[in-house]
Amino acid sequence: MESRVSQAQSRTVVVLAAGEGKRMKSATPKMLHPLLGRTLLGHVLHAAGAAAASRTIVVVGHKADQVRAHLTEIAPGATPVLQAEQNGTGHAVRIALDAIPEAVGTVVVLNADVPLLRPETVEALVAAHESTSRGATVLAAEVPDPAGLGRIVRDADGNLERIVEERDASAEERAVREINAGIYAFDAALLREALGKLSSDNDQGEEYLTDVFGLLAAVGHPVGVYVAADAQETLGCNDRAELARLRALLRDRVNTAWMRAGVSILDPASTWIDVTVTLEPDAVVDQNSQLQGSTSVATAAVIGPDTTLIDTVVEAGATLLRTHSIGAQVGPDATVGPYSFLRPGTRLGRKAKIGGFVEAKNAELGAGAKVPHLTYVGDATIGPKANIGAGTIFANYDGVNKHHTVVGEAAFVGSDTVLIAPVEIGPGAYVAAGSAIQKDVPSGDLGVTRAPQRNIEGWTVRQRPGTVSAEAAERFEQQRSEDAGA
Known part of the structure; x- marks a missing residue:
């Protein structure tokens, strides 16, 4: 033969x-x-x-x-x-x-x-x-x-x-x-x-x-x-309606094959997985999720609900909740979301955390590092166990070029801070909340750029008469006077 x-x-x-x-x-x-x-x-x-x-x-x-x-x-x-x-x-x-x-x-x-x-x-x-x-x-x-x-x-x-x-x-x-x-x-x-x-x-x-x-x-x-x-x-297709029918049939075929291979898909009808994606047994994909391109999901990882992963690597035990990710790598037992955006080049180490309403691009988080919420991290390296406070901005672009920021191991960046790249926060260093940091903060130091606070007495009543704020201030002052005279 x-x-x-x-x-x-x-x-x-x-x-x-x-x-x-x-x-x-x-x-x-x-x-x-x-x-x-x-x-x-x-x-x-x-x-x-x-x-x-x-x-x-x-x-x-x-x-x-x-x-x-x-x-x-x-x-x-x-x-x-x-x-x-x-x-x-x-x-x-x-x-x-x-x-x-x-x-x-x-x-x-x-x-x-x-x-x-x-x-x-x-x-x-x-x-x-x-x-x-x-x-x-x-x-x-x-x-x-x-x-x-x-x-x-x-x-x-x-x-x-x-x-x-x-x-x-x-x-x-x-x-x-x-x-x-x-x-x-x-x-x-x-x-x-x-x-x-x-x-x-x-x-x-x-x-x-x-x-x-x-x-x-x-x-x-x-x-x-x-x-x-x-x-x-x-089955072939000649129009968009027939194409949609084929897409649904292929979705069902792909999802059934993965479920029989040991993957939990909680709502197959709302889960769309490209034929180029790979998953390991005991991975979980929750409803309204899309896995596209070269995405891979390791065992015990939890994806979704409401998550889109494109060309993203998710390692064992990681969790991504209401996340949109393109070209990122999420390490073992790391967590992301809700409502966060991982852009290309983002890499999370073991047990790293990106919380709610965070955008990260070309950013590396070391093991146990945390960016809990309301932050933009662009072109940065964040060391193990470092903590980035809410509202922090990594100002990486000067209008012409991108620049890199380094946050060292176990450093702490307070809320509402701007880190103006290129800049380095040393291991164990602190940055006070509300600071705009444009010079390196050495290891173990505290970086502060806040101006002294000044209160202008009676400003609201004088400058905003008739507003609800002025009325509230007047009532408070009147009550305080009455209490003082009692």
Whole structure:
């Protein structure tokens, strides 16, 4: 039997991504619309990887430059081939094969708008095709409502006779609920020969790739059907409503898989997890939370409710409550929130704390350091066990350049303080509340910049007569006089 490696060397994947997707009503090509961590095209290319092909061709057309740029990011090994005029799926595959005349063996063709397709299904389709030495095999599915989809037409013995597009189907054929998923495996040589015989004599005036099946069957080459175990995998999308439906189905699939892997998702319907995210058993994700990009969540961490994490690393036992985080790292047993914003470059050590209404950017908190509330920390290093009081501002930007602030181990910064970078607060140093610090405070010292307090007697009654404040002051003074005379 031919080895897996040698089979891979004789396989080619062709992904059809040239269409405009007019019903999306979007400046973005349909294939580039996002769906839980990947574009539609990205999901299909991921599934196509199961074919273990030696080459992947992506047929581009509408806004080809955007699609090429995306391929450079997500699949640099794929080769884009331009279909300047969209004259049908058969025409698209012919253009793809013309670009690789050396291709032999199996050609796997996929439409780029079936993001729920699983790699396992692609692998099974290829295996079924190659094990039976067919000329062509189509992936099919049994659906409750086949409206708008191509139908699988079988003969009296149940063998594939042809595939017919709905617009060209008879009333009897339209009643068939077994549909064409737009995913195929072909023998390369037979496919090339059949593509040269395609006609555009149909309702759309296009070359249908599906006509290859009828052409091969008519001359005695075996063709067949592989039926998907889950019809949802074959669903495509043509507009935003259908895209939203696919997004919800993928959300449910992803959440179910994580729950079965030991993750607690308290409200799966309001929890959205990208396919690129990783979680460990015993992690907890509370309601209304979104985990996106390269986010990873370790065991016993608690996320949410009402939390969004993008490209964020959460280590074991950490808790993030009503937090928005981008590109941050939250250390073991650290706590964040509620209503805090972690920006890129923020790193929290073990048991560090960022409390409510805190924004942090490019800031490192050592083990046990605390920024409890109402603070901006930008471009700073805060040592272990240091404490930052409420209302503190790390003034890191002078209008031209960013500057760094260092707060040493176990230092204490009082409330309503401005630390004007570049500045360093030494280990064990204190900063008095209400100070504006622009010079270093050495280890163990107290930094104070407050001016002496001065009270102007009777100012409110004289300067704000008739106000509620003046009336309150007058009542108080009158009561104090009466009490003094009693």
